Amino acid sequence: MNFFIKKLLIVIPTLYIAWTVVFVTLNIIPGDPVNLMLGGRPASDEVRENVRKNLGLDKPVFERYTSFLINATKGDLGKSYLTRQPVTTMIKENMMPTIELSIGGLIFGVFFGVFFGIFAGTKPNSMRDTFSMIIALCGISLPSFWIGMMLIYIFGTTLGWVPIVGEGFVSLILPSITVGLFFAGGMARLTRSSLVDVLNQDYIRTARSKGISKYRIVLRHSLRNAMIPPVTLLGIQFGLLITGAVITEEVFARPGLGQLLLQAILAKDIPLVQALVVYMTAVYIFLNLIVDFTYGIIDPRIRLERNRG
């Protein structure tokens, strides 16, 4: 377990760096949050000064930076410039739809990715291999806003199979596919190549020499050994869930963290952007921790190394 404690210790400096980068960038890029708040309406210097003071923008940059840090350690991530609400509340309110979308996308992506990966990898250089890989390539290369709009057009408007807006499970289908397709593409390609590799291993020959059926060879002997690279990719791609959410939520007009982030950036709402970035970084790290944990379940040799370490 030592291994995971070490991993957790790395979280703190990572979050700190993420925080700092966001703070610095948002302070460098031009544009005054006060102007943005006023929305271009004319206002006297006095009003501006007041707003500035209220938001704490009158203090020097360095002091703002340190006070954010100090407050953050107390669990207070500040208040939004725009709504004057605590940012944590805003994040909480918008969290659920994004989580739903991410899980939906993940399930869709992993399922289809692994499926097409096996479909292609068990018979490399065949028709079905080529077919699966073309689909996977489409998944990776087609931009998700385009896919989203096409899905809406075909399944929502023309065929009318699924509602485009609304709540509940059904409305989650198209957005999940949009987010998941990108995942599925990468997963499929990596599962394929990894499976092709594993199927050439000596222990697969041993398994065949036992007279085991080919289904059992793929499912029992190969898949688990082949899963390490795809699972690694999954960890890396978790970040895409977030960017995916930003675009997908916009296309499907869903509420969620992606929308919130987009608005916060446009409004230069520094505390909200910061909180969102830190939150997303934390989720990303946490999910990757789960990935690390999964390695140990997949491969007993990795478990051994950790127990030693």
Add this chain to the structure above:
Amino acid sequence: MVEILNVSNLSTAFQSDYGSKQALKNISFKINEGEVLALVGESGSGKTVTSLSIMGLLPNNAYIQEGNINLIDKKNNQVNILKLTDDKHNLIRGNDISMVFQEPMTCLNPTMTIGDQIVEVILNHKKISKTKAVKEMIDLLGLVEIPDPTQRAREYPHQLSGGMRQRVMISIALACTPKLIIADEPTSALDVTIQAQLLQLLMKLKNSIVSKTSILFITHDLGIVRELADRVIVMYHGEIVEEGQVKEVFDNPKHSYTRNLIQSLPEFKLEERKLTKKDDNKQTKVDDNEIILKIENLFKEFPVEKGFFKESNETVKAVQNISLNVKKNEVLGLVGESGSGKSTLGKSIIKLLQPSRGQIYFNNENISEYSNKQMIKIRQKMQMIFQDPFASLNPRKNILDTLIEPILVHNLMKKNEAINYIKEIINDVGLPIESLRRFPHEFSGGQRQRIGIARALVLKPEFIVADEPVSALDVSIQAQVLNLLEKLKKTYNLTMIFISHDLSVIEFFCDKVAVMYLGHIVEIAPVSKLFNSPKHSYTRALLSAVPKVKGKNKEKILIKGDIPSPINPPSGCVFRTRCPNPGIDCKGGNIEMGLIEVEPGHWVDQCCVNCN
């Protein structure tokens, strides 16, 4: 004699982008019930393709052109294996015919416990309950003499040593009491002492519980054939060149290839040398007075990786307190099993690894503390020949670039001078001048090793460490390379340390031998003394473990178990845990390691001197 398998007119070919290549040319043979048939040949002779054809496990790019393989299965039906669908073949694989593969390290599924892997084959062919299958599995593990089977069944392959894993493979092969077991080089990847254990186990099983099972034993090792097999088939380039009773074939080989194969064995070449009485002046005179290399109390320890934050206090004790001298023009052999530290010692001597403690004197110059920069000059005089000639040559450099680089680095010659010089050397190692423009992948294993030798020679070194230079090569190629080394030793006036696990090669090539075990030298003596009157129990066991073609098979001295971990070696004498006849003091670990001179020039570890 009941015939259980009949292979007739079998031809197999490989399809590649460059056309098809025939691997088996119309071979026919049969296997009788209960016999051990050996299939011998060098790499590429088609031994493995034969076995995979029988198993139906040929790779995708291989196909059977014609032929029949008829098997009498367990129900006494005759089946033509080649006519079976894959599903039908699955009923035979693992049930009527099973297989033990060469690489114990990679042949078991790393993500399944060994118990599961054995139970799987039982459940696949027998209609019994899971609990019953588990019971059978535990019994099988006991049969192949794996200690503590219930515990071991729950472990994963990586937790087992190579020898143990191969035992697991054997138990998988035995699980359904097949008609035929194909053993494809089952012991080639293992150390001789472990090999001896396994071969003994195999014969014990063969003579007891599976006496009706036939074994098709594929090997390149003629010694094993002599010890185990009833009949032998010699293969060459996909054809059977000779077939017959083992004794007949070995004593009176009919085919010239078989004769050649037998005669290129080091043990035969040794005999030949004795017969022609070249023995006395076989080497250039060893200069007794001039000591080129002197090592005093050398240690090399590697820290065990412990992770990011914690410094480790455990070390792998690879080389322990080694002192030795190498005289001018002498060849010192270092022999030992894997993990004995012989390669580490070799690398530490020429400081490819920095020794942990101890002194190295080269031409009376203490180089042990020299920095890499100071070593550059010394390295001109000390070179190394590596085991794997392919991996040690840069695949993107042609041979000329590889060979010329050290000369230019050391600024020894101008470029055009150097090219002429390299042409001489490439000629000396027996390669055509045209090879200079070619790349490593265009050569065969033997040729690559010649390049490796040429690379070591270009700087005109006085001293060479050769680390298993011929172990990756086939017997006949091995003989050629050894001859070449012997010749070059004379022309270039070389002093050598020759590292090998193969005792017969050592006996053929070296003047003096040091036997290593767990980082220690346990015995060091002139070749003839060591091989004729070994004093240390380990040396004796090692010598008796080697299967010999010639002479009677003496009673083997088997040593039990595996080499202990070099992280926690046994206290006192490191060999005491496996010693066949330990004394009381020795068992308690009360005797420290240390060499004693029993005769002039013959040093033995004191523990064994006291015990015997």
